[in-house]
Amino acid sequence: xxSSNLEGWQPPRKARHKEPLRRVKCKENRxxxxxxxxxxxxxxxxxGAGSRDxxxxxxxxxxxxxxxxxxxxxxxxxxxxxxxxxxxxDNIFVTRMNWQNVGGLSGxxxxxxxxxxxxxxxxxxxxxxxFLNAIKSFSGPLEDIKLSVRPYAAEPYTDSTMTVQQVPIFxxxxxxxxxxxGGPGESSTAxxxxxxxxxxxxxxxxxxxxxxxxxxxxxxxxxLVPQARELGLPVGTAAIGPLIxxxxxxxxxxxxxxEIRPEQVCTPPDPGPAFLVVECPSEAFVExxxxxxxxxxxxxGGSEDAAALVVHxxxxxxxxxxxxxxxxxxxPASTEHLILNEHVTAVHxxxxxxxxxxxxxxxxxxxxxxxxxxxxxxPARLPVPSVRAECLLKFQxxxxxxxxxxxxxxxxxxxxxxxxxxxxxxxxxxxACRKLRLSDAAEEGENFPEVVFLGTGSALPMKIxxxxxxxxxxxxxxxxxxxxxxxxxxxLCRHYGNAVDQVLSQISTVFVSHLHADHHTGLLMLLYQRxxxxxxxxxxxxxxxxxxxxxxxxxxxxYHQQCQEVLQHVDDLANRSALASLSFIxxxxxxxxGEPPAPRTExxxxxxxxxxxxxxxxxxxxxxxxxxxxxxxxCSLTHRQGWKLAFSGDTRPCDALVRLGKDATLLIHExxxxxxxxxxxxxxxxxxxxxxxxxGVRMNAAFIVLNHFSQRYAKIxxxxxxxxxxxxxSFDHMRIRFGxxxxxxxxxxxxxxxxxxxxxxxxxxxxxRELRL
Numbered sequence: 001x002x003s004s005n006l007e008g009w010q011p012p013r014k015a016r017h018k019e020p021l022r023r024v025k026c027k028e029n030r031x032x033x034x035x036x037x038x039x040x041x042x043x044x045x046x047x048g049a050g051s052r053d054x055x056x057x058x059x060x061x062x063x064x065x066x067x068x069x070x071x072x073x074x075x076x077x078x079x080x081x082x083x084x085x086x087x088x089x090d091n092i093f094v095t096r097m098n099w100q101n102v103g104g105l106s107g108x109x110x111x112x113x114x115x116x117x118x119x120x121x122x123x124x125x126x127x128x129x130x131f132l133n134a135i136k137s138f139s140g141p142l143e144d145i146k147l148s149v150r151p152y153a154a155e156p157y158t159d160s161t162m163t164v165q166q167v168p169i170f171x172x173x174x175x176x177x178x179x180x181x182g183g184p185g186e187s188s189t190a191x192x193x194x195x196x197x198x199x200x201x202x203x204x205x206x207x208x209x210x211x212x213x214x215x216x217x218x219x220x221x222x223x224l225v226p227q228a229r230e231l232g233l234p235v236g237t238a239a240i241g242p243l244i245x246x247x248x249x250x251x252x253x254x255x256x257x258x259e260i261r262p263e264q265v266c267t268p269p270d271p272g273p274a275f276l277v278v279e280c281p282s283e284a285f286v287e288x289x290x291x292x293x294x295x296x297x298x299x300x301g302g303s304e305d306a307a308a309l310v311v312h313x314x315x316x317x318x319x320x321x322x323x324x325x326x327x328x329x330x331x332p333a334s335t336e337h338l339i340l341n342e343h344v345t346a347v348h349x350x351x352x353x354x355x356x357x358x359x360x361x362x363x364x365x366x367x368x369x370x371x372x373x374x375x376x377x378x379p380a381r382l383p384v385p386s387v388r389a390e391c392l393l394k395f396q397x398x399x400x401x402x403x404x405x406x407x408x409x410x411x412x413x414x415x416x417x418x419x420x421x422x423x424x425x426x427x428x429x430x431x432a433c434r435k436l437r438l439s440d441a442a443e444e445g446e447n448f449p450e451v452v453f454l455g456t457g458s459a460l461p462m463k464i465x466x467x468x469x470x471x472x473x474x475x476x477x478x479x480x481x482x483x484x485x486x487x488x489x490x491x492l493c494r495h496y497g498n499a500v501d502q503v504l505s506q507i508s509t510v511f512v513s514h515l516h517a518d519h520h521t522g523l524l525m526l527l528y529q530r531x532x533x534x535x536x537x538x539x540x541x542x543x544x545x546x547x548x549x550x551x552x553x554x555x556x557x558x559y560h561q562q563c564q565e566v567l568q569h570v571d572d573l574a575n576r577s578a579l580a581s582l583s584f585i586x587x588x589x590x591x592x593x594g595e596p597p598a599p600r601t602e603x604x605x606x607x608x609x610x611x612x613x614x615x616x617x618x619x620x621x622x623x624x625x626x627x628x629x630x631x632x633x634x635c636s637l638t639h640r641q642g643w644k645l646a647f648s649g650d651t652r653p654c655d656a657l658v659r660l661g662k663d664a665t666l667l668i669h670e671x672x673x674x675x676x677x678x679x680x681x682x683x684x685x686x687x688x689x690x691x692x693x694x695x696g697v698r699m700n701a702a703f704i705v706l707n708h709f710s711q712r713y714a715k716i717x718x719x720x721x722x723x724x725x726x727x728x729x730s731f732d733h734m735r736i737r738f739g740x741x742x743x744x745x746x747x748x749x750x751x752x753x754x755x756x757x758x759x760x761x762x763x764x765x766x767x768x769r770e771l772r773l
Contacts, residue, residue, distance in 0.1 A: 042161065095211070167210065206564070232256065354416045426750065440742060455487070459711060466732055469522065514628060545604065645668070704728070724745070
């Protein structure tokens with residue numbers, strides 16, 4: 001296909017989803033309820049406990065509704081792993097317009113659209129409206145789901161489960177004036193006094209957060225049939241109906257001359273507990289949180305019953321302030337406190353740890369054990385009894401107020417090893433790998449380049465394979481990231497643990513192949529965390545070279561201008577700064593035979609080449625258009641040391657890529673689908689296993705690693721007849737050097753033994769599919 005055809009290609013429109021009949025009937029049944037009785041079962045469950053790799057988020061469940069409070073990167077992956085369904089999720093509450101809270105929101109919205117959720121309402125800062133508009137620059141029009149924003153000034157939201165009131169809170173600067181929108185030094189319209197804030201224009205406002213007061217609807221007491229029979233009431237007859245209704249309403253009744261009081265035959269009514277969700281990200285918000293009158297009503301001496309639970313999304317430095325400690329103490333002893341922040345050591349992604357622990361038995365160097373990042377400072381001493389969050393920890397509101405830990409995942413490596421050791425033939429294959437490892441140790445060669453696969457799945461982040469991201473350590477001081485899907489930083493945290501800041505500081509270049517969400521929505525978190533790492537390490541800000549389709553700047557500029565400041569130190573096409581933390585280079589500027597780049601871009605290219613040890617003549621970092629979506633690119637780089645790496649991005653077999661990667665030392669090529677699904681691959685513009693290997697053979701690549709597998713191959717893809725000693729498959733957290741090329745194919749028998757049951761199921765599905773043809 002020619003470049004002009006690629007530029008004009010648009011994906012076919014999908015049929016509009018109809019609302020599932022089950023969902024429609026559920027809504028109708030709720031609307032026909034003869035009374036306003038609240039739900040019988042309600043609980044709040046922690047998703048992300050606020051650790052550095054899993055931002056704070058909580059999920060609220062009732063038999064009528066589901067709610068999500070904040071949706072950072074990795075939220076969808078946690079829901080998928082721990083079987084928390086999103087099919088009834090139609091309300092998402094956001095405490096602050098910050099990427100920590102909304103980094104997973106675009107992916108969540110796309111998933112809700114794909115599974116047929118007809119409507120989703122976002123509550124919180126008014127900038128959420130701008131966020132929805134901004135994500136359309138890469139998601140498309142989102143016509144199959146109705147999205148709306150409920151501003152904080154709106155009337156409290158009420159449904160079948162509870163009423164939710166939004167409480168706007170504005171940070172106060174040291175001179176006792178509200179900070180201007182975007183934070184100190186921002187040249188935008190000052191917000192004025194807190195009482196005078198408006199939501200017009202919805203410009204970014206870093207001084208705004210929204211707390212939520214959630215109050216469950218009252219629930220009438222349950223009618224006790226045995227007690228009613230003992231008192232002679234006509235249980236089981238038509239006459240009992242009016243009596244039950246009156247007694248549950250709290251009225252005494254007279255039957256056959258006897259007065260029957262409600263407490264004799266009914267459990268006590270539940271007036272409906274309340275809980276608060278409060279984020280306080282810095283000391284600048286402490287005074288405003290502590291003085292917020294709507295929140296004080298739920299403390300000791302307030303006009304409402306005390307809150308049953310307060311969810312605190314606050315760092316230790318905030319929890320340690322005198323003001324916040326005093327505010328916590330104003331709640332009565334009956335109030336429970338849940339703390340979500342980076343002082344969390346519990347594991348969230350247990351399945352990743354399980355798979356990595358078992359793969360580590362096959363080759364400890366290629367599959368290193370996962371790590372946990374731990375906060376350097378000790379936790380604050382809190383003035384009231386509090387509970388530190390853990391993934392899936394529950395607080396139940398009904399039928400009884402209590403903590404429940406039964407769902408909290410357990411990560412026990414010994415159990416994972418024991419399970420693997422019981423797989424038939426696995427131990428024998430592991431022993432064979434150990435002997436091979438000893439014989440190959442002297443041949444492993446140089447430490448660089450080193451390739452770390454952070455995400456090897458496609459489309460959606462799932463429990464075993466995250467979406468696209470591959471880190472290439474070019475030297476001891478420079479690294480290149482190939483694609484940066486949602487959760488890439490979380491994967492870095494789990495791979496490197498406390499060394500993650502050092503690794504972040506060395507990332508010099510990010511290549512984004514195309515603008516599908518699973519390839520770039522982890523970029524903002526990566527940039528934020530890299531900037532934090534440089535500050536922590538006491539190093540000056542150095543630019544990241546972003547090589548991406550030019551259309552990515554539309555998304556970044558919209559988010560920066562209307563949601564949250566991200567480009568304050570950016571060197572892009574429109575803004576130049578001596579303190580640039582991001583140097584943008586359009587993918588098309590690195591095409592062979594393309595138009596000469598502008599002088600500013602030419603200077604950025606030269607800086608990229610020098611930083612990464614590449615030559616300019618001939619150009620040793622190049623791109624080409626490939627057969628996927630509009631503006632989809634592959635890339636190749638040739639190092640001064642003589643090795644060459646080619647990366648396909650997403651594509652069908654492509655002649656331009658074959659030419660670009662000619663004689664590559666390593667080709668990383670997508671293999672989304674198995675052989676036999678060539679038609680589906682063509683329709684989705686992806687490659688099958690054999691097609692990807694064929695590209696590598698035509699390219700004369702020394703070694704081929706297959707990547708970007710459909711999530712239907714969660715643990716391992718199906719092996720084709722084309723697998724040779726030049727082909728390997730990727731796994732999340734797999735780490736290889738060129739010296740491992742000889743080893744990787746020889747690990748296949750052990751991999752087949754470990755995943756024999758999964759391979760058997762996939763082969764059975766393939767046989768059934770072939771019989772239908």
